[in-house]
Amino acid sequence: MMQFQLLERFLTSPRSIGSIVPSSKFLVHALVNPIPWDRIKTVVELGGGTGVVTKEIQKRIAPGAKAIIFENDPILSKQLRERFPHFQHAEDAEQMRYTFQKNGIQKVDAIISCLPFANFPSFLTTRILQESSRALHDDGVFVQFQYSLQMRKHLLAHFSQVSVRFIPINIPPSFVYICKPSG
Secondary structure (H helix, E strand, O other): OHHHHHHHHHHHOOOOOOOOOOOOHHHHHHHHOOOOHHHOOEEEEEOOOOOHHHHHHHHHOOOOOEEEEEOOOHHHHHHHHHHOOOOEEEOOHHHHHHHHHHOOOOOEEEEEEOOOHHHOOHHHHHHHHHHHHHHEEEEEEEEEEEOOOOOHHHHHOOEEEEEEEEEOOOOOOEEEEEEEEOO
């Protein structure tokens, strides 16, 4: 069901939907495992899609902690709001710090991004990475997956530490970047 939904959304909006297949459980775990869940007060997901990562956030987040899910596809966003009504929802990752201000949030502890940066114009990638690095606490973490290694240099421009993990069991195989802020 989810793969057909993603295929339909991809055909409608190929520049903003990064894949026609949901992320594997191996990729999802690689995205959420670097997060120190016992210390998280606010976690952000960029590109909630069909909710496979959102569901894992829901399992791991402590009671009282906040989750903000960004998804700009109107159909996927509506479905995420219905499935995860206890989380906050927003559309525009470019305006993430404005969304945080509006909700009384100064800084966040973790950002998990599934945005298809390879499909974005360079200025948009730069803008979202700037917003992300500025939004994180000094000891926060930004986790991003992509299907290639091309993001490393972009990430190093915004984060002081960037490590990469290869996740072969995913369609297609993926790279997970784990980034720490410049401080």
